[in-house]
Amino acid sequence: MNITAYYQVLGLKTEASLEEIKAAYRKLVQQYHPDINPGDQQAREKFIAITEAYRKLLDSVQSTPAPQQNKTEQPSVKKPPAAKVTRKNISTYIPPLSAFEFQVKWNSYRELQKLWKNQRFTQAIALAETLSQKLPQDPEVRSWQASSYQRWGRQLIGDRQLETARIYLKKALKTDPHNRSLWSEVERDFRRMERIFR
Secondary structure (H helix, E strand, C coil): CHHHHHHHHCCCCCCCCCCHHHHHHHHHHHHHCCCCCCCHHHHHHHHHHHHHHHHHHHHHHHCCCCCCCCCCCCCCCCCCCCHHHHHHHHHCCCCCHHHHHHHHHHHHHHHHHHHCCCCCHHHHHHHHHHHHHHHCHHHHHHHHHHHHHHHHHHHHHHHHHHHHHHHHHHHHHHHHHCCCCHHHHHHHHHHHHHHCCC
């Protein structure tokens, strides 16, 4: 099977980005996973094809050399943060999850959403930290863990426990340092703390 066919299996165009490949894979796996479709041979075969296409496309994207700079061009003094994030994402290989890991991850995420909604942030942190120990390379799990820290930090600001809030907000940034929306939320929380100190 050629690379174009692998893109087609995931329902993507050949110019799809790494993030689009990952998103398509996650969506299709949730639909065709054998645990979700017990006894369905067609779903099982589709799942195998999806997993193979995902692995081949990851290998293809990661082995593609970065475009070299033209010698007549002036080198840029400073690269924007987005370039660093993209390069890091491409060079970090994340193996596909086993059926068990996949089930644990998404069950945990559903539970995290309930805990966040009910403002039970300490339980959410405990769950996210446990999941992070089981799946240490998973960027989504890392993001959920950071979000749990940030939400608890925001709650602590409301309770006027500012020093503890500062610790958890910094912990959130350290856990997921390339998450721009998280940085934006944490900056807003720190500004709120500054207003309280005045």
